[in-house]
Amino acid sequence: MKKVAVILSGCGVFDGAEIHEAVISLLALARQGASTQCFAPDVPQLHVINHLTGDVSEGESRNVLVEAARICRGQIRDVAELDAADFDALLLPGGFGAAKNLCDFAIKGAQCQIQPDVLKACQSFARAGKPAAYICIAPAMIPLIYGAGTLATIGRDEGTASAMEAMGASHLACPVNEFVVDEERRVISTPAYMLANNIIEAADGIEKAVKQLLAMC
Template identity: 60%
Template sequence: MTQKKVAVILSGCGVYDGAEIHETVITLLRLDQRGAKVQCFAPNIAQHHVINHLTGEEMPESRNVLVESARIARGDIKDISEANVEDFDALIVPGGFGAAKNLSDFAFKGTECAVQPDVLALAEAFAEAGKPIGLMCISPAIAAKIYGPGVVCTIGKDADTAAAVSKMGGEHHECDVSEIVEDKARKLVSTPAYMLANSISEAASGINKMVDRVLELTQQE
């Protein structure tokens, strides 16, 4: 079997204003354990805001999404504008509020949200190429923006977020933290992760299944 190449989009560093670190590390670990070659990407833009993760309060400073994401990727990360769908077999987007604040503005505009243009262009390219995508935590909230009406996904069991997904045209399926929801027609796999998880091992139970399934789907023509 040829080594699979997976693009991972990060949204900063830290659950409240960037990529969820546990979700990202679990994803990267599982991909490595399964022999995949990974390249991380992030948009080279200013974060929406910076949150003090000790107090939960906003800090009077500005940070860059790509620079902050580089912390998790150990510096091995590229500007998402350089990403080419032809170089990869699959795409995965960890959650964290950065997915709803930096990769999109879902946290602020809800059903009227827009996805950051470079992120949307890359995700749409994977969708159009029929290549699998994995979304977790809050990131499935933008699934309908990528795929259009009828896309099947999960954010777990949060009623308000599920209602927003449905209003945007998605078909939301409730899901336990250790399970995945697959849109077979679109090769989209989603899992709740920290939308439901109470521990890192609970988050990993679903994320590992999602990563495994995404990699399986890369072998289907």
């Protein structure tokens, strides 16, 4: 059985992991016979968003690891413990938490940095040559992990693509139901809700990316 590490960024599209993307990914991995272990950084969220109104909940603070535990029924570990030696592959769902809590791309764009424990974990897979899949906005981190020239996609958003290219990525436009693979660096990306209009469209690309991820193990 192939073992896949999944890094979550909280719980909720506007301030954490995109729940549809996370659950679709976990379900696709399970249906294709893989076992999973979820991880998240043990840090405060950038902020808390009221998902009913879209407003920032002033004065409220939540922990990324604690919130991410909601998605995986409490079966989660601190990403500081994650090492590629223990797994066959890596997967990161999107959601604004990927760009706010795993890194600060949402705030600093091309000048962003990745949270240190997340960076160390992701780089361990890159150095080991083990495949990884980045979903939705999570591919914004790819050039900081894999270096200049890495093929990646966030779909067709020109502003985000330009920022990624300024960071060193070689961005390829991609439809919602497909994915991009950098064969040399063994990293996969798919747009999901960067383009998806509904859960079915998001699932199409994610399920294909998961199939490719496991085939590359």
